[in-house]
Amino acid sequence: QDQEYFTDGISEELLNVLARVPDFHVAGRTSSFAFKGEEQDLRKIAEMLGVENILEGSVRKSGDRIRITAQLVKADDGFHLWSETYDRTLDDIFAVQDEIAQAVVVALRATLLGEEPATARMAVTPAGNTEAYDLYLRAKFQMHKRTPESLKRALNYYEQVIEMDPDYAPAWSGLAVAWELSSMYSDVAPDVSHAEAEKAIQRAMELDDQDADTWAALGLLLTDTRQFHEAEAALLKAIELNPNHAMAHNWLGGALAVLDRRRRTEAFKRAFELDPLDLVILSNYVSTMLDSGNTNEARKAAEILEEIHPETGYGASNLGHLAYQEGRLDDAVSWYLKAYRTAPERINNFVLLPHVLVDLNQIELADSWLRQAETLAPNSTSTLWGRHRWHLRQDDLAALEAHARASLEKQPGFPPIVFSVALARMLRGDITSAVELYESKIREPGPEGPGELTIGGFRVVFGSAYAAALMQAGRTAEAMEVTNAAIAELQQQQDQGIRYLLRNSIYRALAANFAVRGERERALAALRQSVADGDRASWWWKAQPVFASLRDDLGFITLVEEVEADVARQRARLEEQGLLLTPEQALTADL
Structure with missing residues (x-):
């Protein structure tokens, strides 16, 4: 358990290599990891992920020695297409990842497509030393949690990696994303996060301008700075480099919210197809289904969130969104309270509760929840808009304009x-x-x-x-x-x-x-x-x-x-x- 960040990191790096292979549909990170450590029927897992074959295995680490086992299995009948065990030192970790990826590619192409291609190298770019790489995996592990504290830790780890190896492009692109997420999920000011992210992206581009993660990070930054056409172009470039980049499709949906609602829906749906159990992607998929009035599908996706990620509260909060949109204000309050009690540090769990309370004319109570949101994520657009509605409900025009002006400085x-x-x-x-x-x-x-x-x-x-x-x-x-x-x-x-x-x-x-x-x-x-x-x-x-x-x-x-x-x-x-x-x-x- 104490090496979870390491095993997750190795698995994700391998997944990223496979995702770049043409004609392969590879389930995204979160969906793939949802079943780790669990004994479940492979057919059920394959159905939930929308895949036909499953790569499973384990990573054990002791000092500088590692043992990686991997096997490729057909989900419908459990037939083993390929398996191997690797005993290596940490110095060989990058070669092992590449070796496994090559073997899986060959096995899948030979079995499914009747091909036996030459094994072109698809090496994962290593950091300059294993200690830096270990910190890089810790940074990614923390960033995926998306809480104020985990993002602070991610930023710290990325900075340490860069200090050890200033030429490791993935650390720079990861640092950029961590900065951008910090303004959404914590109290970091947007102008600070945007400036830091821009510097990190510029350096990542200098080191490797053909990396999908870097282009995706640029697309996220451009979306957050309201440069929507430029954001679309950057994210499409990321998808060109890696068609299976689920988060690039997800962020493309965000960029298209202003430009084209139909294509926005398509982008979120594609992200969902690629990584159907990811916390953020599932939440956006719920919103997409709500936008189209498909409440049954929205409810089903929210219930999956509750089942797969109960510790986050996101399932409950999305069921709250559904109730709020349907006019069931009392049910919405109940769901938001459950989400907040589950994970009070997550702003998305309760940021719309003040909106519901304003509609219920509970002004003082709405203010207490707004102050809580403003403490945790004062620059969140939902927080700012909630305070706008609060002032408007009281017909306090002077306060409304003062708040609007202050909000404009933040966003x-x-x-x-x-x-x-x-x-x-x-x-x-x-x-x-x-x-x-x-x-x-x-x-x-x-x-x-x-x-x-x-x-x-x-x-x-x-x-x-x-x-x-x-x-x-x-x-x-x-x-x-x-x-x-x-x-x-x-x-x-x-x-x-x-x-x-x-x-x-x-x-x-x-x-x-x-x-x-x-x-x-x-x-x-x-x-x-x-x-x-x-x-x-x-x-x-x-x-x-x-x-x-x-x-x-x-x-x-x-x-x-x-x-x-x-x-x-x-x-x-x-x-x-x-x-x-x-x-x-x-x-x-x-x-």
Whole structure:
């Protein structure tokens, strides 16, 4: 057990070599490792991984001696295609990895494809010494945990490796990813993580510009710095170099969120096919299924998370996401509390709980959870957006704009944060400034000012707010142009199977555009469908300028009352069950 990082590292390096072989479908790291140390039927394992053959074995280390056993087995009948045992010193570890990979490639090609190719070398690039390599494996092991403490340890290990061997490219690319993840999962400021990651990637590229991990790291950095087209290009390069790079496909899905929702879904699905049991990939797959309204598949994936990774709380938190999206606020609270109690150090386990509590009008309680999130991951976009909703719910416009400005310093250029500033200015009557801010993200810059509309991806959600601001500025024709484009984009996304955007029904966005146009009946019909899809944020409708034309409409008033009554019933159930708890109470309560 104390050598787990070493055995995992050797296995992952071998997996990476095999993943580069053309025509091979290789299950990803996390999925492959989910069954280590367990005696399970090979056919069941193969079915879960989507493979036909399984490479299994063991690694034993004593001092500078290692013994590696490996065998390649057909999953359907247990037939051994190949097996071997290697007794080596650590100095030979790189040659052993390469030797095993070559043997497996030959065995698979000869057995499955009827080929016996020459054994071209596919050597894993070694660090300059075994001590550095040992630290490199420790760094990767810690980074995969994605907690604040594990990421600090990963950064430390990578730095030690680089100090020992400054020319080891994988350590530089790993360091870059560790820095980027640190701004997502801990309190590291984004500007610090981006700067450090950029330096590490530049050095990794100098050492090896044909390494898929380095291109993937670059794609992650470019996505996080809102350079989405450049991020897409970098991640496609990573996938070209290694088509089985599951995390590159996963990060490509993140880059495409703004550019192309349909291709985003395809990227997340491909990542899931390659590594169906990975913690992050499974979570993103759940989100993808929720976006398409495929709740059965989302629930199934979340339940797999709960089964395979119970210690992380991610299964419970994703079941919470499902409940929240379906309008089951009380169930969402219950699942988020379970996730938090399981692993309170993981921000993703409870970052949406304050959002639910705001919808339940539990303002003080929501504040306690927001403060907990702000302590753990103050720069998380979900944390920042949660505080935005908290201020808006209280109609505190001064605090809303101050928070939005501070958020923009933490996440420069992030569209929802920019739109948050625009909304604050719009609500206090500064229409000219609001229009300019909306245009900065919704229109491409032209030679003489704002140019063509860029309203694809999730930006379309904010099109109606831009149109409402244009209406208030007396620019009616332009407002109609924006709503026409937004409605067309929303309907196109519906045709592509998208039902939710930023966890809200796509019908809410349609309703907003119809309301801006003054088409009350169509707006109310769409809003009712949004409620049927789980929308319980009627307070949000009342706060948004886009729904101003509906505020005196009896149908709108009645719908708000119905939603508020349902929310009150759910709040009462939570009170009866004793589930309206602060973070401190949640850890000690007898639930």
